[in-house]
Amino acid sequence: MSRIAAFGRFWWEFVVGDDWVAALGVVVAVAVTAALAAWWVLPLAVLAVLYVSLQRAAQ
Amino acid sequence: MSAVFLVLSAFLASAVEMVEALTIVLAAGIARGWRSALTGVGAATVALAAIVAALGPALTLVPLRDLRLVVGTLLLLFGLQWLRKAILRASGFKALHDEDAAFAEELAAARAAGREERAGIDWYGFTIAFKGVLLEGLEVAFIVLTFGSTQGSIPLAAAGAAGALVLVGGVGVAVRAPLARVPENAVKFAVGIMLTTFGIFWSAEGAGVKWPGSDASLPGVLAFVCASSALLVAQLRARRRRLATA
Numbered sequence: 515m516s517r518i519a520a521f522g523r524f525w526w527e528f529v530v531g532d533d534w535v536a537a538l539g540v541v542v543a544v545a546v547t548a549a550l551a552a553w554w555v556l557p558l559a560v561l562a563v564l565y566v567s568l569q570r571a572a573q
Numbered sequence: 574m575s576a577v578f579l580v581l582s583a584f585l586a587s588a589v590e591m592v593e594a595l596t597i598v599l600a601a602g603i604a605r606g607w608r609s610a611l612t613g614v615g616a617a618t619v620a621l622a623a624i625v626a627a628l629g630p631a632l633t634l635v636p637l638r639d640l641r642l643v644v645g646t647l648l649l650l651f652g653l654q655w656l657r658k659a660i661l662r663a664s665g666f667k668a669l670h671d672e673d674a675a676f677a678e679e680l681a682a683a684r685a686a687g688r689e690e691r692a693g694i695d696w697y698g699f700t701i702a703f704k705g706v707l708l709e710g711l712e713v714a715f716i717v718l719t720f721g722s723t724q725g726s727i728p729l730a731a732a733g734a735a736g737a738l739v740l741v742g743g744v745g746v747a748v749r750a751p752l753a754r755v756p757e758n759a760v761k762f763a764v765g766i767m768l769t770t771f772g773i774f775w776s777a778e779g780a781g782v783k784w785p786g787s788d789a790s791l792p793g794v795l796a797f798v799c800a801s802s803a804l805l806v807a808q809l810r811a812r813r814r815r816l817a818t819a
Contacts, residue, residue: 528711529647531654540649544642548780556777557794560649560769561801567657572666572809 533570539563578791579724582767583733586716589760590709591741596672597705599749600679605686605698612694613702621710625718625731632722642779644719645772651715652768659762660802664809670757676750713737716768723775766802770795 530537543559602610632640661667679701689696717734721727774784774794784790 529650531650531657533654533657536653536657537650540646540653544646544649544776544780547777547782551781553777553782553784553790556773556780556782557797560653560773560798564653564657564660564801565805567653568660568805568809571657571661572664572812 533567535570536563536567539566576724576726576729578767578771578795579720579726579729580733580736582764582771583713583717583720583730584737585760585767586764587713587734587737588741589757589764590713591737592672592757593675594706594709595741595745596676597679597709598702599745600676600683601698601701601705604680604683605695605701608693609695609698610702613699613704614706616699617703617706617710620707621714624711625714628714628718629722629727632718633727635722637723638779638781640779641723641775644723645774645776645779647715647772648719648768649772649776652765652770652772654765655761656765656769656798656802659758659765660805660809662758663762663806665813666809670761672757720771723771762802766795766798770798773798 540560540563543556543563546559547556598610598614601613635643658667662669683697683701686697713734717730718727721730724730770791774791778784
């Protein structure tokens with residue numbers, strides 16, 4: 515069980531990293547981009563996600 | 574233009590990971606003997622080559638649009654992790670990575686560990702070198718495979734990684750010391766910017782977006798990510814100054 519947990523933890527840290535909110539934000543941003551099909555959505559959404567993530571980290 | 578980005582991104586990302594792997598291998602080699610450490614490096618290299626050989630052809634079978642959506646999203650997740658840490662370091666909210674300190678820590682741990690020999694190999698030295706190279710190398714393999722497959726040229730991305738291997742490995746063998754002079758944060762910043770740029774571009778394309786000017790808009794996305802990062806560093810530095818004076 516501990517090996518499975520370690521395997522899961524490795525992939526979580528590899529893909530999600532320190533801030534799960536930022537990871538969730540990226541997935542939502544890509545989904546919204548797909549829904550609106552507008553090129554300017556994703557750059558702005560990524561900037562917003564990065565801003566929020568940095569403010570949380572700097573608290 | 575995309576080809577230059579591709580090679581440069583693979584080269585820089587690989588170089589940073591290899592500098593970190595080199596530090597671990599040096600500590601294992603000095604403290605536990607070179608035979609065990611180099612056997613670990615060899616075994617990890619074979620494992621990585623097997624992963625790339627198995628996944629590389631499989632990725633070329635996935636439809637390009639689906640591949641770009643998944644890979645672009647993963648690169649975006651990856652890139653933002655790198656960029657976030659680099660911005661926090663550049664603004665003073667996170668300590669700079671110190672390769673000398675990491676080396677001293679690894680060396681002390683390797684010297685303190687008990688000795689267990691299997692088939693004439695010191696197990697601790699082998700395992701530390703194997704894990705270090707495999708884990709750092711997985712990120713390199715991921716970047717080479719994803720960049721290469723989405724741009725339709727795994728060999729070009731592999732060439733960038735191979736260049737980094739030759740450079741870091743060559744310098745490592747020559748100096749036999751951790752490469753503390755590599756401007757790691759600057760390189761990580763550059764890699765974070767490139768991964769985020771490619772991530773935005775490909776995941777949007779995979780989501781069905783048409784970029785104005787197609788591939789020609791890639792430098793525009795790059796400029797946007799650079800400018801945004803610079804603004805965020807400036808904003809956080811100002812915030813840190815306010816906190817210091819409060």
